[in-house]
Amino acid sequence: MKRLQLEDISKQLGYSKTLISMVLNGKGDQYGISKKTQAAVLKAVAELDYTPNKFARALRTGKSFFVGLIVADISNPFYSTIAKNIESVLYENGYNLMVCSTGENEEHEKRLVEMMINQQGVDGLIVASTFKTADFYNNTRYTNTPFVFIDRVLPLFNANYVVIDNYGGSAEIVNHLIKQNCKTIACFSITPSYISTIEDRVNGYKDALTKNKLKVEDSLMKSIRFDRIQKDVEDSLNDLQKNHPSLDAIYCLNNNITTALLIALRKKEFEKLASKIKIACFDDIDMFNIIDRKIISVSQPVEDIGKNSSLLILDIINGKQTNKSNVVLSTSLIER
Amino acid sequence: MKRLQLEDISKQLGYSKTLISMVLNGKGDQYGISKKTQAAVLKAVAELDYTPNKFARALRTGKSFFVGLIVADISNPFYSTIAKNIESVLYENGYNLMVCSTGENEEHEKRLVEMMINQQGVDGLIVASTFKTADFYNNTRYTNTPFVFIDRVLPLFNANYVVIDNYGGSAEIVNHLIKQNCKTIACFSITPSYISTIEDRVNGYKDALTKNKLKVEDSLMKSIRFDRIQKDVEDSLNDLQKNHPSLDAIYCLNNNITTALLIALRKKEFEKLASKIKIACFDDIDMFNIIDRKIISVSQPVEDIGKNSSLLILDIINGKQTNKSNVVLSTSLIER
DNA sequence: CCAAAAATCTAAAACCTTTTAAATTTTACT
DNA sequence: AGTAAAATTTAAAAGGTTTTAGATTTTTGG
Numbered sequence: 001m002k003r004l005q006l007e008d009i010s011k012q013l014g015y016s017k018t019l020i021s022m023v024l025n026g027k028g029d030q031y032g033i034s035k036k037t038q039a040a041v042l043k044a045v046a047e048l049d050y051t052p053n054k055f056a057r058a059l060r061t062g063k064s065f066f067v068g069l070i071v072a073d074i075s076n077p078f079y080s081t082i083a084k085n086i087e088s089v090l091y092e093n094g095y096n097l098m099v100c101s102t103g104e105n106e107e108h109e110k111r112l113v114e115m116m117i118n119q120q121g122v123d124g125l126i127v128a129s130t131f132k133t134a135d136f137y138n139n140t141r142y143t144n145t146p147f148v149f150i151d152r153v154l155p156l157f158n159a160n161y162v163v164i165d166n167y168g169g170s171a172e173i174v175n176h177l178i179k180q181n182c183k184t185i186a187c188f189s190i191t192p193s194y195i196s197t198i199e200d201r202v203n204g205y206k207d208a209l210t211k212n213k214l215k216v217e218d219s220l221m222k223s224i225r226f227d228r229i230q231k232d233v234e235d236s237l238n239d240l241q242k243n244h245p246s247l248d249a250i251y252c253l254n255n256n257i258t259t260a261l262l263i264a265l266r267k268k269e270f271e272k273l274a275s276k277i278k279i280a281c282f283d284d285i286d287m288f289n290i291i292d293r294k295i296i297s298v299s300q301p302v303e304d305i306g307k308n309s310s311l312l313i314l315d316i317i318n319g320k321q322t323n324k325s326n327v328v329l330s331t332s333l334i335e336r
Numbered sequence: 337m338k339r340l341q342l343e344d345i346s347k348q349l350g351y352s353k354t355l356i357s358m359v360l361n362g363k364g365d366q367y368g369i370s371k372k373t374q375a376a377v378l379k380a381v382a383e384l385d386y387t388p389n390k391f392a393r394a395l396r397t398g399k400s401f402f403v404g405l406i407v408a409d410i411s412n413p414f415y416s417t418i419a420k421n422i423e424s425v426l427y428e429n430g431y432n433l434m435v436c437s438t439g440e441n442e443e444h445e446k447r448l449v450e451m452m453i454n455q456q457g458v459d460g461l462i463v464a465s466t467f468k469t470a471d472f473y474n475n476t477r478y479t480n481t482p483f484v485f486i487d488r489v490l491p492l493f494n495a496n497y498v499v500i501d502n503y504g505g506s507a508e509i510v511n512h513l514i515k516q517n518c519k520t521i522a523c524f525s526i527t528p529s530y531i532s533t534i535e536d537r538v539n540g541y542k543d544a545l546t547k548n549k550l551k552v553e554d555s556l557m558k559s560i561r562f563d564r565i566q567k568d569v570e571d572s573l574n575d576l577q578k579n580h581p582s583l584d585a586i587y588c589l590n591n592n593i594t595t596a597l598l599i600a601l602r603k604k605e606f607e608k609l610a611s612k613i614k615i616a617c618f619d620d621i622d623m624f625n626i627i628d629r630k631i632i633s634v635s636q637p638v639e640d641i642g643k644n645s646s647l648l649i650l651d652i653i654n655g656k657q658t659n660k661s662n663v664v665l666s667t668s669l670i671e672r
Numbered sequence: 673c674c675a676a677a678a679a680t681c682t683a684a685a686a687c688c689t690t691t692t693a694a695a696t697t698t699t700a701c702t
Numbered sequence: 703a704g705t706a707a708a709a710t711t712t713a714a715a716a717g718g719t720t721t722t723a724g725a726t727t728t729t730t731g732g
Contacts, residue, residue, distance in 0.1 A: 084410045395689085397719080
C-alpha cells in the first residue's frame with residue numbers, strides 16, 4: 001500500500017499542496033487561510049489518516065525532532081531512570097529520544113557526538129560526559145547545536161548544566177555521621193576520580209570533617225579502581241582493620257562500592273569490623289530497604305535530572321533560553 | 337559554517353555528484369568506477385570531512401537506519417540491559433536505536449508503534465508487547481515493517497520472537513526445590529497474569545509438581561496485584577501461615593515479588609515462618625549475592641535477548657531472513 | 673587507423689515537504 | 703460598474719541525496 005502524500009490530499013480536496021501544508025503546520029491563520037477551508041482540510045486529513053513524510057520535512061526544514069542522549073552506560077539504573085524521564089517529556093512535546101552509551105570511553109563519546117549531529121541530525125544533545133576536560137566541546141564545530149550537560153560538570157566550561165549538589169549532599173551525610181558520634185570515618189572513593197561528581201563528594205567529605213574539627217587523614221581515604229572494586233575494597237578493609245582500630249564508619253561514594261563493601265563484610269575475617277561500623281552511601285538504592293544492616297544514604301533526585309534537562313534542551317532548541325543555564329538539584333538524606 | 341554537500345566535493349574533485357555518491361555507498365565496483373578514481377574520491381571525502389545529509393538520503397532511499405524499541409519501562413534494569421545490548425549491536429552495523437516506554441499501557445503502545453513507523457520512519461521495530469492479544473498487530477497496516485517481539489509472546493500470533501524459556505526455567509527451579517525435600521511449595525504470581533512470561537512460569541510450576549507426584553493446590557497459588565505488591569504478599573503470608581503449616585518453600589515469579597517478600601519476612605509476625613522456608617525466584621538480581629538469606633534463582637540471559645533480537649531485526653531489514661524466526665533462550669539455575 | 677565493444681562517467685529525474693513570491697478572487701468604496 | 707485594497711490561494715523553487723538511462727572515453731582487434 002503506497003503511502004499517502006500531500007499531492008493525494010490535494011487532488012482529493014481541490015486545494016493546493018501549499019495550502020494543505022500550511023494548515024497542517026498550524027500556519028493557516030498566519031497565511032490567511034479561511035477558517036472554513038482550514039476545517040475542511042483538517043477533517044479530510046484526519047479521515048484519510050495522512051501524516052507528512054518525516055524525511056522530506058526534515059530535509060526541507062532542517063529539523064529532525066530528535067534529541068540525543070549520551071551516557072556512560074544506559075543499563076545503569078541511574079541513567080536509565082534519567083532516560084525514561086527525558087523520553088516522556090520529549091514525547092509530550094513531539095520530540096523523540098535517541099540514546100547511546102559510551103562505556104566511559106572518551107573516543108567513543110567523540111564519535112557518538114559527531115555521529116548524532118552529523119549523520120543523525122539531532123536537534124539537541126544531552127550529555128553526561130566522560131571527558132576530563134572540555135577541550136573537545138570547546139573545539140567542536142557544532143557550536144550551533146544545543147547542548148545540555150547533566151550529572152557531570154566539565155571544569156571551567158561555560159555550558160548548560162543540570163547537576164546534583166554532590167558537594168552539599170556529601171557534606172550533609174558526613175555531618176550526620178559525626179552527629180551520630182562517629183569520629184573515624186573512612187571514605188571509599190572511585191578511580192579514575194577526575195569525574196566532577198566524585199571530586200565534589202570527596203570535597204564535601206573533607207570539608208565536613210574540617211568544619212567539625214576532625215582531621216582529614218589520607219590513610220582513611222581509599223581509592224577503589226572501578227574495574228577491581230571487590231578486591232580493592234577488601235584490601236582497604238584489611239588495611240583499615242590493621243591501622244585504624246578506632247574506625248567507626250565507612251562512607252562509600254557510590255552504590256557499587258557499597259555493594260562490594262556489603263559483600264566483603266560478610267566474610268569471617270571482617271566479622272568484628274562489620275559489627276562496629278556504620279555504613280553511609282552516596283546514592284540510595286532499593287536494596288537498602290531490604291537488608292538487615294541500616295545504611296545511611298543520600299538520595300538523588302534522578303527523575304528531576306531527566307525532567308529538567310529535557311525541558312531545558314527544548315527551550316534552547318526553540319530559542320526560549322538563550323543564556324547559559326545552571327540547575328543544581330538538592331539531594332535528601334535518608335536516615336535508617 | 338555551511339555544511340558541505342555532494343556538489344562541493346564534486347566541484348573540488350571534478351567528478352560528478354553521481355560518481356561520488358556511488359563510491360561513497362560502496363557501489364564503485366558495481367558501477368565500474370576505476371579503482372584510481374575511487375581512491376581519490378575516498379581520500380578527498382575523508383580530508384574534507386564530508387558526511388551525506390541524512391534526511392536527503394532517507395528521503396531518497398526510504399531508509400532511516402533507525403530501529404525502534406518499545407518496552408514497558410526503560411528504567412527497569414531488565415529492559416535497560418536489553419536496550420544496551422541492542423544499541424551496541426545496531427551501532428556496530430550503522431544503525432541507531434530509538435527507545436520508548438509504554439508504562440504497560442496498551443493505548444500508549446499503539447500510539448508509539450504508529451508514531452515510530454509513520455512519523456519517524458524506523459526501519460524495524462523490536463517490541464516487548466503489553467497486549468493481551470495480537471489483534472492490533474494482526475490488523476496493522478504496517479505489515480511490511482520488520483517486527484521482532486521479545487520477552488513476551490502474543491498467543492497464536494505468528495511472528496518473529498526472541499524469548500526466554502520461561503516454562504523450562506520455572507520447571508527446573510521447582511524441580512530443584514523438590515529435590516531439596518520441599519513438599520509444600522507456594523507460588524506467588526502477579527496480576528494481571530495474561531502476560532505470556534507469567535503464564536509460562538505458572539505452567540512450569542504446575543507441571544513440575546505434577547511430574548513429581550505432588551498435588552497442585554489452588555490455595556498455594558497466590559496472585560499478587562502489580563500495584564499492591566507489598567500488601568498482597570503480606571496477606572498471602574498470613575493466609576499461608578494459617579492454612580498451610582507444612583509450608584516449606586515460596587517460589588516468586590519475579591524479582592519485585594521476591595523483594596516484597598523479603599521485606600515482609602523481616603516483620604516479627606512472620607519470624608517463625610521466615611526461618612523454616614526456602615525462597616526461590618524467577619530472575620536473578622545482584623542483591624541476592626548480598627543478603628544473608630540464600631535465594632535460589634533462575635538467571636535469564638538478558639544480554640542475549642538484546643543481541644539476538646537486534647541481529648534478527650537487521651537480518652530481516654536486509655532481507656537475509658524471510659521466514660518467521662523463533663529463538664528461545666535457556667535460563668540457568670543458580671543454587672545458593 | 674577504424675569500428676565495435678568495453679570501460680568509465682554524468683545529466684536529469686525522483687524522493688516529498690515547506691516556503692517564497694506571486695496570482696487570483698473577493699470585498700469595499702466612489 | 704470600476705478600481706483599489708484586502709483576503710485567499712497557488713505555482714514553483716529549494717532542500718541534498720540516490721538511481722536510471724544514457725553519454726563519453728578508452729580499449730581491442732583486424
